[in-house]
Amino acid sequence: MRTNDMTKMTYRDAIRLGITEEMRLDRDVIFLGEDIGVYGGAFGVSKGLLEEFGEERILDTPISEAAIVGTAVGAATTGLRPVCEIMFMDFITLGLDALVNQGAKMRYMFGGQSQVPMVLRLPAGSGTGAAAQHSQSLEAWLCHVPGLKVVTPSTPAQAKGLIKAAIRDNNPVCFIEHKMLYDAVGLVPLDEEYTLEIGKTIVERPGKDVTIVAYGTTLAKAVEAADFLEEEGIRVEILNPLTLYPMDMKPIIESVIKTGCLIVAHEAAKTGGVGGEIVARVVESEAFDYLTAPIVRLGGLDVPIPFNQELESAAVPQRNDFVHSVYRLLNRE
Amino acid sequence: MIELSEELLLRMYYKMNQARYFEEKLDELDVKGLVHGTVHLALGQEAAGVMACLALEEGDLVSLSHRGHAQAIGFGLDVNLMMAECLGKDTGYCKGKGGSMHIADVENGNLGANGVVGGGFGLSCGAALTQKYQHTGKVVLCFAGDGATNTGSFHESLNLASIWKLPVVFFIENNQYGMSNPVENHMNVENISDRSEAYNMPGLTIDGNDFLDVYNTVTKALRYARAGKGPVLIEAKTYRFSGHSKSDKQLYRDEQEVKEWQKKDPLLKMKEYLRENRIFTEKQIQKMETEAMISIEQAVEFAKKSPSPQLDTILADVYA
Ligand SMILES: Cc1ncc(C[n+]2csc(CCOP(=O)(O)OP(=O)(O)O)c2C)c(N)n1
Ligand SMILES: [Mg+2]
Numbered sequence: 335m336r337t338n339d340m341t342k343m344t345y346r347d348a349i350r351l352g353i354t355e356e357m358r359l360d361r362d363v364i365f366l367g368e369d370i371g372v373y374g375g376a377f378g379v380s381k382g383l384l385e386e387f388g389e390e391r392i393l394d395t396p397i398s399e400a401a402i403v404g405t406a407v408g409a410a411t412t413g414l415r416p417v418c419e420i421m422f423m424d425f426i427t428l429g430l431d432a433l434v435n436q437g438a439k440m441r442y443m444f445g446g447q448s449q450v451p452m453v454l455r456l457p458a459g460s461g462t463g464a465a466a467q468h469s470q471s472l473e474a475w476l477c478h479v480p481g482l483k484v485v486t487p488s489t490p491a492q493a494k495g496l497i498k499a500a501i502r503d504n505n506p507v508c509f510i511e512h513k514m515l516y517d518a519v520g521l522v523p524l525d526e527e528y529t530l531e532i533g534k535t536i537v538e539r540p541g542k543d544v545t546i547v548a549y550g551t552t553l554a555k556a557v558e559a560a561d562f563l564e565e566e567g568i569r570v571e572i573l574n575p576l577t578l579y580p581m582d583m584k585p586i587i588e589s590v591i592k593t594g595c596l597i598v599a600h601e602a603a604k605t606g607g608v609g610g611e612i613v614a615r616v617v618e619s620e621a622f623d624y625l626t627a628p629i630v631r632l633g634g635l636d637v638p639i640p641f642n643q644e645l646e647s648a649a650v651p652q653r654n655d656f657v658h659s660v661y662r663l664l665n666r667e
Numbered sequence: 668m669i670e671l672s673e674e675l676l677l678r679m680y681y682k683m684n685q686a687r688y689f690e691e692k693l694d695e696l697d698v699k700g701l702v703h704g705t706v707h708l709a710l711g712q713e714a715a716g717v718m719a720c721l722a723l724e725e726g727d728l729v730s731l732s733h734r735g736h737a738q739a740i741g742f743g744l745d746v747n748l749m750m751a752e753c754l755g756k757d758t759g760y761c762k763g764k765g766g767s768m769h770i771a772d773v774e775n776g777n778l779g780a781n782g783v784v785g786g787g788f789g790l791s792c793g794a795a796l797t798q799k800y801q802h803t804g805k806v807v808l809c810f811a812g813d814g815a816t817n818t819g820s821f822h823e824s825l826n827l828a829s830i831w832k833l834p835v836v837f838f839i840e841n842n843q844y845g846m847s848n849p850v851e852n853h854m855n856v857e858n859i860s861d862r863s864e865a866y867n868m869p870g871l872t873i874d875g876n877d878f879l880d881v882y883n884t885v886t887k888a889l890r891y892a893r894a895g896k897g898p899v900l901i902e903a904k905t906y907r908f909s910g911h912s913k914s915d916k917q918l919y920r921d922e923q924e925v926k927e928w929q930k931k932d933p934l935l936k937m938k939e940y941l942r943e944n945r946i947f948t949e950k951q952i953q954k955m956e957t958e959a960m961i962s963i964e965q966a967v968e969f970a971k972k973s974p975s976p977q978l979d980t981i982l983a984d985v986y987a
Binding site: 368369371372373376394396397398399400401424425428462463464465466467468635636637638640641642643644645646648649 | 702703704705755756761763764765766768769781782783784785786814815817818819820845846847848852853854915918919975976978980981982985
């Protein structure tokens, strides 16, 4: 149904709405994962889908990540469009062979013969007290594998738009969800044809003094910092790379040319993180000549996520890290 | 039949009660919002976790599942340090870095509770390889749930343990569900122990709520593995009374089923046994229960009073 209506809903509900619409529109879309049936998924994303679509399309799997991802690849190459829920992103490790060595390479390796239209939903990030094996942000790994696409929504509207685009895409798309955003509320378009183009970076908040590139929960913290700084007359421009791979650099480069200052941020461990790649591309570009200060990279500490709550929050960038970084860039400290 | 001394029976009953109280207390703290993160309770599975560990010899090793409190208590861990870990304190087993799901005491042979379902199978093979290589005569007891036996790691590890005759006992607590998924929906074998046939190793299914059945079977399996005959797979049929974790609304099972299993409560069953065999007086039984309860109350006190880790410890222990 085409409509201009919007309604308020959570990030969780928006993902579900996106999946529901696509499943209604296309019978080839199936959904598989652990506890996605009666339980409704570990984070409640698939609640109610079993009732609507039945066991044929909502496939509750055993605890077998390698088989889930492998099955998705096989189903995708033969005509279905599987969506998989990996309960925690951490467990993608168990499905990586099927994803990285099979799904991502098939088309190229076979000279363009096959296509692998599948989506992996990957709840990521810390903040829940689930400790080192349930809190990781492993997106950089996936962004190192040509053939995969990696997207990550930061608002409910983006969640709906991107999950729909991911399902319609003819490639394996890793859809990274941020656990701490599931309850975030925002206006979401109800239009069934509303999708967000994969491969686009957007300006989340226009500004002129400093460019911040951030996504996920870290983006929300950047926005808080920007609100605070605005009261002091500092206008931060925030860019959101909705697609982490392959990344649309143009808006970032344009922004840095305007502001001369760049902060890249994510909660994934800093070393080897996506932020480093963004910085490298900025430095390679014409924006290099416009930089007025060293670039700031905010990232998670190079440690596994600790359990204790204070340690856990100290392990990843927080609002104040943005504020101080901006002060430093503008020589205000 | 294995002889059970009065002293051993006493220890068994005490530890079973400690495990029960530990989790009831932890649940209470969790409901009050005092526990950060997730807690997986093994209420109803105490005979399995505790008794399997009590069958071990000094120096044997264990790999615990994510539902590992009773297992840890059976293995002899200090409930003070366990509770402190669950509350993220510096005095906890992992200095507050692991929490309930990762309680470890490596020096004493507890290789750690595992948050990755199936994560312990390979580790246990490796630990068993060390025992074999170094001729220590020690055995590894590997805990996991029914759901974990559907992982690739389970099958790869059983095969490896079998061909190399590793001294490891795989102990599966079949509590009828992997989260919300009932066993009959997630595997097509009647008994998990049937899976041992594919790897040509002994497989046994036992009543996981019967403390004697667990103790005797694990004792025999450990003997077999210790003698160099290779691995054993044990399936202990049991039931978890509580939800998978706090957020579990338990829509996948009905109350009647829970009630039926509660009649088979392993603690009650053991108490009945003690009474029927007139091994201890009522007073002695009650004394053990009270002492177990007090030990847990003290553990909570200890944990609450303990300091949080200093912020600068965040960078410690990434590398050796
Ligand atoms: C590889 C992996 N996949 C999924 C999970 C999420 N998860 C945690 S416990 C659990 C159920 C485990 O079932 P079972 O092995 O029967 O153990 P139980 O919880 O019943 O003790 C699941 C799916 C996980 N921790 N690790
Ligand atoms: Mg189970």
